[in-house]
Amino acid sequence: MLRRFLPLLLALLLAVASSGCGFKDIDRRFFVVGIGIDGIDQGKKRFRITLRLAIPSSHNENGAKKSQVITQDAESVTEAVRLIKSRVNKELDFGYAKVIVLGKNIIQRDLRDTLDWMIRRRDIQMIAWMAVGDPSAEAVLKLKTSSERLAGNALMLSFGRTGVESGYIVSQYLFDFYRKTRELGLDPVLPIVQATKSGYAINTAVVFNKHSAQMYLTRDETRIFNVTYGSISKVEVEAPMGDEHLYASIDKVNMSFKVRTPPGKRPYAQLKLYTDGLLEESSVVTTPQQLSEYEEIIRKTGETRITQLLQKFQQANLDPIGFGLDYRARHFQSLDEEWRNWQQIYPQLEFRIDYTVKLKNTGVVR
Amino acid sequence: MIRYFYYLILLNMLANIVLFVPGILIARRFEGSILSVALSVPIGYVLTRIFMRALAAFPGQGFPEILRSTVPSWFGKPVLLLFIFMWISAGSLTLVTFTDTITTFINPDIPNWLTLASLLCIVALIARLSSDSVLYTMEILLVLSAPMILWILYKSMLNPSFRYDAVFEIVSHYRHWPTLDTLAAATYIFTGYVNMIIFNRLFGPLTKLRFLWTTPIVGCGVLLTSFLIPIGMQGTIGVGDFVFIWSSTTDSMRIEFGIVERVMFIFILLYSCISVAGTFIHWHVALEMSKGLLPRLSDNRYFSWITVGLFCALTMVFNWNMNQNTLEAAGRWWLELRLISEVALVALLYALARRKQRLC
Numbered sequence: 001m002l003r004r005f006l007p008l009l010l011a012l013l014l015a016v017a018s019s020g021c022g023f024k025d026i027d028r029r030f031f032v033v034g035i036g037i038d039g040i041d042q043g044k045k046r047f048r049i050t051l052r053l054a055i056p057s058s059h060n061e062n063g064a065k066k067s068q069v070i071t072q073d074a075e076s077v078t079e080a081v082r083l084i085k086s087r088v089n090k091e092l093d094f095g096y097a098k099v100i101v102l103g104k105n106i107i108q109r110d111l112r113d114t115l116d117w118m119i120r121r122r123d124i125q126m127i128a129w130m131a132v133g134d135p136s137a138e139a140v141l142k143l144k145t146s147s148e149r150l151a152g153n154a155l156m157l158s159f160g161r162t163g164v165e166s167g168y169i170v171s172q173y174l175f176d177f178y179r180k181t182r183e184l185g186l187d188p189v190l191p192i193v194q195a196t197k198s199g200y201a202i203n204t205a206v207v208f209n210k211h212s213a214q215m216y217l218t219r220d221e222t223r224i225f226n227v228t229y230g231s232i233s234k235v236e237v238e239a240p241m242g243d244e245h246l247y248a249s250i251d252k253v254n255m256s257f258k259v260r261t262p263p264g265k266r267p268y269a270q271l272k273l274y275t276d277g278l279l280e281e282s283s284v285v286t287t288p289q290q291l292s293e294y295e296e297i298i299r300k301t302g303e304t305r306i307t308q309l310l311q312k313f314q315q316a317n318l319d320p321i322g323f324g325l326d327y328r329a330r331h332f333q334s335l336d337e338e339w340r341n342w343q344q345i346y347p348q349l350e351f352r353i354d355y356t357v358k359l360k361n362t363g364v365v366r
Numbered sequence: 367m368i369r370y371f372y373y374l375i376l377l378n379m380l381a382n383i384v385l386f387v388p389g390i391l392i393a394r395r396f397e398g399s400i401l402s403v404a405l406s407v408p409i410g411y412v413l414t415r416i417f418m419r420a421l422a423a424f425p426g427q428g429f430p431e432i433l434r435s436t437v438p439s440w441f442g443k444p445v446l447l448l449f450i451f452m453w454i455s456a457g458s459l460t461l462v463t464f465t466d467t468i469t470t471f472i473n474p475d476i477p478n479w480l481t482l483a484s485l486l487c488i489v490a491l492i493a494r495l496s497s498d499s500v501l502y503t504m505e506i507l508l509v510l511s512a513p514m515i516l517w518i519l520y521k522s523m524l525n526p527s528f529r530y531d532a533v534f535e536i537v538s539h540y541r542h543w544p545t546l547d548t549l550a551a552a553t554y555i556f557t558g559y560v561n562m563i564i565f566n567r568l569f570g571p572l573t574k575l576r577f578l579w580t581t582p583i584v585g586c587g588v589l590l591t592s593f594l595i596p597i598g599m600q601g602t603i604g605v606g607d608f609v610f611i612w613s614s615t616t617d618s619m620r621i622e623f624g625i626v627e628r629v630m631f632i633f634i635l636l637y638s639c640i641s642v643a644g645t646f647i648h649w650h651v652a653l654e655m656s657k658g659l660l661p662r663l664s665d666n667r668y669f670s671w672i673t674v675g676l677f678c679a680l681t682m683v684f685n686w687n688m689n690q691n692t693l694e695a696a697g698r699w700w701l702e703l704r705l706i707s708e709v710a711l712v713a714l715l716y717a718l719a720r721r722k723q724r725l726c
Contacts, residue, residue, distance in 0.1 A: 024475075119607075122470050125628065126617040162622065175618035176527050179601030183532070186601070231526075322531060328602075329534035332541060335396050 026056050030090045033067070033152030035124075036137030037077065037114055038103030045073045048103070049080035050138040053088070054096075054151035067151035069142050077117040094123045098156045100130050100174060101137040101193065107206065107213040111181050119178055126175035129159040132192045132206055132213075139195040155193065158202055167223045167235030168203035181210055184339050185324020189225070192216075207318050215316050224309050227302075228273070229321060230255030236280060239301040241294075244284045248298055248359060250277035259327045261345060268350040269323050271306070275355075279362045286362045295357040303353045310351045323349065367569060370501045371562065373508055374647065375414075375581055378558030379588045380508075380515060381644040383612050384460050384467075384637060386697035390551040391593045392605055395536050402544030402552045403589055409549075410556025411582045417559055417712045418575060420719035425571035429563035430658020436718045445714070446659045449563075452707055453652035455700055457645040458681040461485055462688060463697065464641040471613055472634060482685050486678045488642055493649035493677075494670040497568055500650045507643040511636040518633060519591050522619055528598040535602050536594065547698050550705040555585045560708060563715075564651045609690060649677055 036050035048071060055066040070087065074080035085092055106114055118124050133140035145154040157163030159171040170191040180188035188208045194201040205222045207215040217225060226232045230253055239246045254274040261267040279286060279294065286294070313320060324346065328338045382388070391399040424432050429449070433442035465482040473481065492503055522528065544552075566572070596615040597605050608614045616633040626632055656673050657664035664670075688696065 122474070126614060127620040127628065160620075173527065173618065173620075175600065175614075179599075179604035182604035182607065183601040184603060186529075322529070325529065325531045325535065325602075329531040329538060332538050335539075 024091050028090050029056070029093045030054070030068075030088055031056065031096045032092055032094050033096060034099045034101065034141045034155065035094070035097050035118075035128075036101040036103065036133060036141045037106055038133075038137045039106030039109055039114075040073060042073065044075045046075055047077055047080055047106075048073045048136075048138065049077060049084065050101075050141045051081075051084060051092070052141045052152050053092070067144075069138075071138055077114075094121065095125070097124055098128050099152065099159075100124075100128050101133040101140050102130070102190070103137040104132060104134050104192075105136070107132055107190075107208070110211055111208065112211075115178060115181065118174060124174070126173065128174045129156065130172045130174055130177045130190055131155070131159075131202070132190045134192050134194045140193050140200070143195045143200065145199050155200065158200065159191075161232070165232065165234040166202075167226055167232055168219060169232075170205045170222060170226060171231065181208070183325060184335075185319055185326075185328055185342060186322040187318050187320045189217075189229075189320045191222075207313070207316075207320050209318060214318055215312075220305075221309055221312075224305050225320065227253055227275070228255065228271070228306050228309065237275075237277075237298060237302065239294075239298045241282075241284060241297055245282070246279070246284070246294060246297060247281040248277050248294070248357075249280040250275045252276040257321070257323070257326065259323050259330065259349070261327070266348060266350050267345050268352050269310075269326075271351065271353045271355075273302075273306075273353065273355045274358070276358045276360070278360050282362075286366065288362055288366060291359050291362065295359050298359075299355050299357045302357070303355050306353055306355070307351050314346065314349060317346070319346070368572075368575075370505065370565065371559070371569070371572070371575070372577060372581075373501070373505055374561045374565065375556070375558035376512070376584070377504060377508055377640065377643055377647065378561075379555050379585055380512065380640050381460065382555055382588070383592050384464050384641045384644070385456075385554065386463070386694065386701065387551045387554055387589075388592045388596060388611050389694065390547055390698060390701070392596060392611060394545060394548050395597065395602070395605070396539050396542075398542035398544040399548050399552075399593065400537055400540040401542060402548040403586075403593065404540070405544060406549065406552035406555065406589070407582045407586050410553050410585060413553075413708065413712050414556060414559045414578065414581060416716055418562070418572060418578070420712070420715040421562060421566055422572050423719035423722050424566070426567055426569065428567045428654060428658065430655055432715070432718060434658070436722065443659060446655055448707065449711065450652050450655045450659065452704060453648045453655065454677055454680065456704075457489070457648035457652070457677070458684050459697055459700055460641045460645050460648070461489065461681055462685045463693065464638065465685065466690070466693070467610055467613055467634060468638070470610060471617075471630065479682065479685060482682065485638075485642065485645075486681060489646045489649060490674045490678050492646040493653055494674050495650075497565060497650065497654070500646060501565065501568070504643045504647055507639045511639040514632065514636050515640075518616065518619075518629060518636075519595065521621060521629070522595050522599065522615070523591075525599070525619055527618070528595075529601070530598065532602045533594045533598045536597050546702055546705075550701040551698075552589060553705055553708075554701055555589045556581065557704070557708060560711065561647055561651055563711070564654045649674065652677065 030053040032051050033054045034052035038048040039046065040048045050069060050071045053068045055068065070084050072080045072084045074083055100118060102114060148154040158169060170189055172190055177188050180186050189205050191202050192204045192206055203219045203222060205217045206213050223235060227235055233251065233253055235250045237248050237250060252275065257269055257271040259269045324342050327342050331338050430446060433446060461482060465478060465485060468481050469478045492500060596611045599615050599618050600608065613630055617628065617630040619629040620627055621629055653670060653673055
């Protein structure tokens with residue numbers, strides 16, 4: 001009996017499964033590789049969405065040419081995407097969007113408003129890279145680099161140490177950015193991508209509070225922030241030696257910190273920083289015997305620079321390193337109480353930096 | 367053969383992610399989740415111990431036979447009916463929530479009910495096999511997927527974006543009394559042993575359980591990871607914003623040189639194995655208990671088909687009437703009911719075993 005029904009059952013199953021499927025083939029899709037959101041102010045229209053679309057092609061070599069940039073103004077992100085859909089002939093697929101660029105003017109607005117669409121949509125990767133576009137997201141996405149082998153991958157390779165490793169690049173995933181906009185005691189930082197005629201330059205960053213952009217970091221500050229945050233492993237540091245200069249290349253950065261609040265004393269943050277590297281350039285004659293002296297010079301300049309940067313954050317009441325979160329983790333009051341206490345503690349927090357520099361050699365020459 | 371007992375426990379531990387356990391614990395992360403996790407370990411262990419001790423008095427017997435031989439049928443039948451309901455709903459809830467995850471993240475183009483129907487076909491076909499085949503199938507699925515799941519957990523804890531400060535912040539809120547829903551969610555981890563009320567038929571006298579002491583340790587580890595890893599990745603405040611907490615968390619992990627860069631797809635694939643295995647185990651137990659409930663009808667060769675078909679139909683109806691909000695409410699309510707009925711089951715079995723031993 002069963003044997004008689006089984007083929008029928010299977011046939012029925014197959015029929016059901018193959019008919020209702022709305023799957024679209026690859027050549028009927030546009031893969032969005034970059035999303036740009038700019039803020040505009042034209043009456044009701046508040047957003048300008050720029051999408052970089054990759055067109056699937058069979059040859060890898062000429063893949064780079066096959067991309068298209070579409071811009072649309074609308075009053076919401078959804079509306080803009082809907083309007084873009086009416087202008088293209090293939091279905092948009094956001095599942096491969098690896099880079100999300102926010103325009104320089106939209107980050108002055110409330111972040112929650114801008115982020116909501118990206119977080120709420122199911123198909124946008126949480127591991128997309130976030131960046132701020134200067135002068136605008138549109139300009140960054142419209143830029144085509146000749147080194148690009150696949151559409152949009154130049155920007156993608158700049159982040160997360162996949163391609164280039166630079167001490168100036170702050171990398172931030174979408175999920176990381178989002179959690180920092182929500183977390184008490186940990187503030188988000190985004191890299192700024194400058195679109196120039198010849199290509200990108202990513203060497204500055206911007207610090208946010210929970211709502212909008214607050215502080216633009218200079219190039220040096222960005223690098224020092226990267227070292228302090230421990231987010232990079234390769235960085236070049238410079239230290240003055242009298243009138244001359246010393247440059248060391250660091251291969252390894254280890255960072256840990258603790259926030260301590262001893263009763264009756266001034267609260268302090270103890271940062272432990274360990275770096276490991278070698279000399280890269282020097283304008284004075286160097287000798288291997290003096291290595292420990294060079295270490296000391298680099299250590300001292302590093303300590304003052306880091307302290308200066310941390311104090312700058314402190315004065316602006318920003319906390320991109322996460323001292324507040326560490327304080328919360330070490331105290332047992334309720335959420336509100338801890339947070340209220342921390343806001344009184346942070347302005348008077350002292351930074352104690354324990355910076356170890358290890359230079360292995362003076363390079364390949366003495 | 368005894369290893370299947372531990373498999374049942376392990377399967378249940380892993381399935382917690384599908385069944386709202388992290389969601390409920392995270393919803394109350396500042397108010398008592400940590401203490402209920404801590405309390406659930408001794409509670410779960412003691413319940414397992416008592417249950418297995420009691421079951422040793424009935425070697426090779428399933429729950430229907432035990433009830434038939436010890437209590438009058440006006441008492442036994444309703445009890446059996448209650449537990450059948452619990453086991454069907456366990457399977458249905460797992461499948462319906464997992465279907466939701468699949469439709470959201472893998473294939474939104476296919477209607478929800480079709481995904482569910484294809485899962486139901488697999489589950490229904492396996493659930494009505496003999497008890498030992500069911501266990502063998504479960505073993506294969508578990509052995510194939512457990513190492514990969516452990517690998518994902520391990521990778522997530524080494525992730526540079528993982529903030530241990532956020533985890534310790536949650537742990538530092540341990541000074542709150544647990545509520546019933548968090549306690550029910552946390553103890554679910556250790557519930558795998560109750561499936562033995564049917565699978566006991568395959569085992570001889572279970573007196574020596576040499577590795578039972580590992581269950582609280584492993585369970586505690588699984589519970590802490592499934593509760594705390596999302597917090598480490600999504601932050602103490604942000605984690606509360608997500609509906610599919612674990613899918614979003616695995617979507618936040620990136621394994622650059624893995625087979626697939628996005629861990630989420632591997633995760634969902636592995637968890638489809640786990641939830642299918644969990645469901646057919648539950649439904650098999652429910653089916654066997656239904657046979658015990660209606661012994662005369664169960665001789666009919668179509669009985670198991672019809673019963674399993676009924677389970678599927680119930681699940682489809684359930685799926686039809688649920689949205690995200692009601693589904694979560696149903697999950698919470700089911701977990702609470704489960705804790706109560708589990709304690710009742712253990713107490714009942716213990717009382718029956720005591721009476722039997724006194725009689726003998």
